[in-house]
Amino acid sequence: MRYVLRKTVLFVITLWAALTLNFLLPRLMPGSPVDAALGKLASAGVPITNAERQAVEIQLGVPNASLISQYGDYLRNIATLRFGTSYSFPTQTVARTIGTALPWTLILVGVTTIVAFAVGTLLGVYAGWRRGRLADSTVTLGSTLFGSFPPFWLGLLLLYLLAFKLGWFPIKGGYSDGTTPNWSFSFAGDAIRHSVLPAVTLAVTTLSGWVLGMRNNMINTLGEDYVTFAEANGLRGRTVALLYAARNALLPNVTAFGLQLGAVVSGSVLVEGVFSYPGIGGLLFTAVTNHDFPLMQALFLVITLSMLVAIFIVDLLYVRLDPRVRR
Amino acid sequence: MTVISAVPPPHAPGTAPPVPAGGRALPGPLRFAARAARTLWGDAKARTGIIILGVIVVVAVFAPQLAPHSPTATTFTPYLGPNSVNWLGTTGNGQDVFSQLLYGARVSLLVGLGAGAIATAVAVTLGLIAGYRPGAVDEVIGFLTNLALVIPGIPLMIILAAYLANHSVWTVVLVVALTSWATGARVMRSQTATLRTRDFVTSAVFSGERLPRVVFREILPNMTSLVAASFLASATAAVLAEASLEFLGLGNPATVSWGTILYSAEQQNAMLTGQWLMVLAPGLAIALLMTSLTLINFGIDALSNPRLREK
Numbered sequence: 001m002r003y004v005l006r007k008t009v010l011f012v013i014t015l016w017a018a019l020t021l022n023f024l025l026p027r028l029m030p031g032s033p034v035d036a037a038l039g040k041l042a043s044a045g046v047p048i049t050n051a052e053r054q055a056v057e058i059q060l061g062v063p064n065a066s067l068i069s070q071y072g073d074y075l076r077n078i079a080t081l082r083f084g085t086s087y088s089f090p091t092q093t094v095a096r097t098i099g100t101a102l103p104w105t106l107i108l109v110g111v112t113t114i115v116a117f118a119v120g121t122l123l124g125v126y127a128g129w130r131r132g133r134l135a136d137s138t139v140t141l142g143s144t145l146f147g148s149f150p151p152f153w154l155g156l157l158l159l160y161l162l163a164f165k166l167g168w169f170p171i172k173g174g175y176s177d178g179t180t181p182n183w184s185f186s187f188a189g190d191a192i193r194h195s196v197l198p199a200v201t202l203a204v205t206t207l208s209g210w211v212l213g214m215r216n217n218m219i220n221t222l223g224e225d226y227v228t229f230a231e232a233n234g235l236r237g238r239t240v241a242l243l244y245a246a247r248n249a250l251l252p253n254v255t256a257f258g259l260q261l262g263a264v265v266s267g268s269v270l271v272e273g274v275f276s277y278p279g280i281g282g283l284l285f286t287a288v289t290n291h292d293f294p295l296m297q298a299l300f301l302v303i304t305l306s307m308l309v310a311i312f313i314v315d316l317l318y319v320r321l322d323p324r325v326r327r
Numbered sequence: 328m329t330v331i332s333a334v335p336p337p338h339a340p341g342t343a344p345p346v347p348a349g350g351r352a353l354p355g356p357l358r359f360a361a362r363a364a365r366t367l368w369g370d371a372k373a374r375t376g377i378i379i380l381g382v383i384v385v386v387a388v389f390a391p392q393l394a395p396h397s398p399t400a401t402t403f404t405p406y407l408g409p410n411s412v413n414w415l416g417t418t419g420n421g422q423d424v425f426s427q428l429l430y431g432a433r434v435s436l437l438v439g440l441g442a443g444a445i446a447t448a449v450a451v452t453l454g455l456i457a458g459y460r461p462g463a464v465d466e467v468i469g470f471l472t473n474l475a476l477v478i479p480g481i482p483l484m485i486i487l488a489a490y491l492a493n494h495s496v497w498t499v500v501l502v503v504a505l506t507s508w509a510t511g512a513r514v515m516r517s518q519t520a521t522l523r524t525r526d527f528v529t530s531a532v533f534s535g536e537r538l539p540r541v542v543f544r545e546i547l548p549n550m551t552s553l554v555a556a557s558f559l560a561s562a563t564a565a566v567l568a569e570a571s572l573e574f575l576g577l578g579n580p581a582t583v584s585w586g587t588i589l590y591s592a593e594q595q596n597a598m599l600t601g602q603w604l605m606v607l608a609p610g611l612a613i614a615l616l617m618t619s620l621t622l623i624n625f626g627i628d629a630l631s632n633p634r635l636r637e638k
Contacts (some may be wrong), residue, residue: 010473017474025486140625141372148617150567152574152590154609160598160606216628259476259510266481270571274593284482288489288575296486303482311477 003325004316011312022297024073083298086287094298097283102302104174105279108195112202113264120207121246124214128249129241131219137151139211147208151267155201155274158274162197169197172276198275202267209260210253217249224248251322258311265303285308359477363552366630373626379619383612385619387432394426398583406600416602418588419595423511427583428612434584435616438500438569443562444505447511450561454515455542459523469516475509480564481571488577495579503568511557518553552631559624563617570613585609 033156038056042048083094120143127139163169175181181191188189194224221227222245253271272281280299319325367373386393395414396403401421408416415424457468465483487502488494522528523546547554572578573586580587588609591597597605 013470013479014474017470018478021474021478025490137372144621145614145618148563148567148621150570150574150589150610150612152571153606153613155605156589156593156598157603157610160603164598226347244422262477262479265479269481269485270574273575283484285575288485288577291489296489300482300486304478307477307479 003319007312007315011308011315015305015308018308019075019078019301020071022301022304023071025297025300028301046207075186078301079080085158085296086292086295090297094294097295098280098298098302101279101283104277105281106306108198108202108272108277108279109261109264109268111195112199112206112268113261115199116203116206116264117210117257119203121209121214121250123207124211124253125218125241125249127211128215128222129220129237130308131215131222136215137185140215142236143208143211147206147212149205150270151201151205152270152274152281154205155198155271158201161317170194174278188288195277198268198277201271205267206264208261209256209263213253213256214249217252218245221245221249251318254314254318254321261310262307265307356461359551363630365622367626368627369627370463372622373629376619376622376624376626378418379615380623383432383436383616383619387436388431390429390433394423394429396423396426396589398422398426400429406602409604410601415604415608418591420591424588424608427588428585428608430583431585431588431609432612434496434582435566435613436568438496438503438584439562439566439616439620442500442503442507442565442569443558445500446508446561446565447554447558449504449508450511450557451515451547453508453512455519455546457512458516459518459538459542461520465516468512472509472512472516475506476513480506481568484568484572484579485575488572494577495555496582499569499572499578502572503565507561507564507568511561514553514557515550518550519546552627556627556631558622559620559627563620563624566613566617566620585613 012315022048037206038048038053039053041056046052053165081095083098086092086094086097089097116267123139123143127136130136159171163171170176170193172224175191176194179187179190181187225247227240227245230244235244268279269281269284271277272279273285283295284299284303367377395412399422401415403417403421403423405417405419405421407413410416413423413425415428417423418427453472457465459474484502484506487505488498491498491502508624528541528545531541537615551622569578569584570586570589571583573580573582574589574593576590578584578586578590580590586609590608592606597603
C-alpha cells in the first residue's frame, strides 16, 4: 500500500512539474515567436489587426500581466482543455485537432509497444539462455544493427520497396482517400492495412532496447544460486529458463518500460511524418514546419502526460509482478 | 657463493610487472588504458566496432582527399541516378551525393561525439554531486533527473529547436546534449551512492582528504568504465538525434551532413525520381556509425562485468 501511495504522490508531483515546464519553456526561449506567428497568420489570410496582435501575445505569453496570474490562467485553460487555435488548421481549435489525431497514435504506439515488448523479451531470453553461442551473437548483432536504423530512414526504404515498387501496402495516410472514419469492419481492415508499415518500422527500431536489456538481465539472473539449484534438481532447460530465470529477469525490464515507451513515442514522431499517418507525430511534424506554437505546446503537453500516465499504470502493475514491494 | 643469474627472475602472476633496473615503469593510468585497450581488442564485437569507427574517422579526416568533387558545388545536372561521374547521383540542386556523403561524416562525428561528451560531463557532475551527499540536494537532483527521463527526447528536442530562431550545428549540439544527460546522471548517481559506503572512501575521509580529492581521486577512477559506457551510449543517441533534427529541417540545411542529405531526399521526393541510393547510403552510414559505437560499448560492458566476457 505504501508503494502505491508513493507512486501516486510521485505521479502528481511529476505531472505538476511537467505542466510548469511546458508553461516556462516558451517564456525562456530567446527570439520573438509573436512576429513569426503573426507572419504565419498573415500568409494564411487572416487580417492582422491590433486585437489580433494582442490575442496572439496573450496566447504566447508575452508578459503584460504578472507571471503568477499568467500561470493561473494557463492552469485554468489546461483544466478546461482550452488550448487555443492552431495556425495550421485555423478552422478548428487545437483541442479538436489533437482529439482527432490522438486515437491513431495511441493505437499505433500501443500495439507496436506491446508487440515489440513481447518479441524483444522472448528474443532476449533466448539470447541470454544460449549465451556465447551462434544464436546469441546473431540475435545481439542483429538487434543492435536494426536498432541503429534511423526510424525515418527505415520507413522511407520500406515505403519505397513495399509500397511504391511492389504495391503491397498503401503509400500514405491512415485510411484510403475518400473514406470517412467509421466503426465498420471494412474501415478497420483498411486502417490496419495502412498501419502495418509504420508499425513494422517502429517495432524493428525499438526492438533492440528490450532484447539487449533482457539478455543482460538473463545473464545476471542465470548466475544466481536458485537457478543452479533448479538445474541440479533435474528440471528441463526450458523450464528453468522460462519459469525461474526469465520471470525474475523480467522485473528490471518492466521498470525500464517507461524509457522504452519514450523511445517508441519519439520514433513515432519521425515515422508518422514519413508515412503521412494522421497521428500526433504527424501533427508535430506539421506544427514544426509551420512554426505553429499553440499546436506545438499542446502536443508536447499531451505527449508528456500520456507518458506519465502510462508509466504510472505500469508502476501499479509492477506490484502484481514483484511481491517484494507489497509490504 | 652467490650465483648471479643473467636471466631475470620469473614474473609472479597477479603482481605488478617488475620495474627494469635503471628504467621507469609506465604510469598507472597509461598501464590501465593499455590493459583496457587489449581487453577491448580481444573481444570480437568491440574489435569490429573499433574497425568500423576507425574507417569512418579516416573518411572524415581525409574527406578533401577522398571526395572526387566539392560537396556544395552545384555544377552537375540535378536528379541524376548513379553514373560514372556521380557515383551516388546528384541532388535537386546539382550537387554530388557521394562527396556529400564523405564530407558529411565530419558533422555527424563532431555532433555525435561532441554532444555525447557534453551530456556525459553534465551527467557525471550531477551524478557525483547527488550520489555523494544524500539529502536535499540529492532529492532535488534526483527529481529533476526523473522528470527529464520521463519527457520523450525527440519531441523535446523538436520543440527546443523550433523555438530557437537561428539554426546552426552548435544549436543542434546544445539541444541534443540538453535532452540526453538524464540516463547517465541516474546511473552515475546510483554508482556514486554505492561507492560512497565503501571502506576506501571512509578511510580517505578519515585521513583528512578534502571533498574534491575524495570525489575525483577516489570515487571517479572506480567509475571509469561506467563513464566510458555512458559516453558511448550518449554519443550513439546523439548521432541519431542530430540526423533526426536535420531530417525535420531543424538544423542548418546549408551544412553538409548525413541528416541533411536525407532531408534533401525527402524534400525532392527522391523516391519518386527513383534515387533510392541517395536515401540508402546516408542512412546506412548513420546506422553503421551507431552500430560501431554500440559494439564498442559491448566490449566495455564485458570489461566491467566479467560474466559478460566471451569465454
